[in-house]
Amino acid sequence: MNTEASAIIIARLRRERRERHYSAAELAARCAQVGYPELDRRKISKIENGMRQSVTADEVAGLSAALGVDLWRPPGPRPSAEITWLNVRLTALLAEREAASHSQPLAG
Numbered sequence: 001m002n003t004e005a006s007a008i009i010i011a012r013l014r015r016e017r018r019e020r021h022y023s024a025a026e027l028a029a030r031c032a033q034v035g036y037p038e039l040d041r042r043k044i045s046k047i048e049n050g051m052r053q054s055v056t057a058d059e060v061a062g063l064s065a066a067l068g069v070d071l072w073r074p075p076g077p078r079p080s081a082e083i084t085w086l087n088v089r090l091t092a093l094l095a096e097r098e099a100a101s102h103s104q105p106l107a108g
Helices: 001-020 026-034 041-048 057-067 081-102
Strands: none
Touching: 001 041, 001 057, 026 081, 041 057, 057 081
16 A cells, blocks of 8 residues: 555544544454454554554554444545435436447448
8 A cells, every 4th residue: 555545544543542442452352242353552652653654454454443433434424315326317318328229320
């Protein structure tokens, strides 16, 4: 993972852990509970304190599971179900229209 993406994820990890009032040791225990025992207190501390320049995909997955958030997804409001449904429906209608325009016989 590139260092810019890692820096964003690391900052979010730190913020999410602190918002939940977890110590690094508590987060490590949660990581072990969700199947990532390699994410111990020392490794989490090194990640958060910049002693490592990047984070692996497996580490992000484990930390996300332990925190109950998706560290890959930027924070902020998620679209409502209605907006998501409308986007899906609009995409389908546009695809149908495009397919119909390609299936018209040529005028001779």
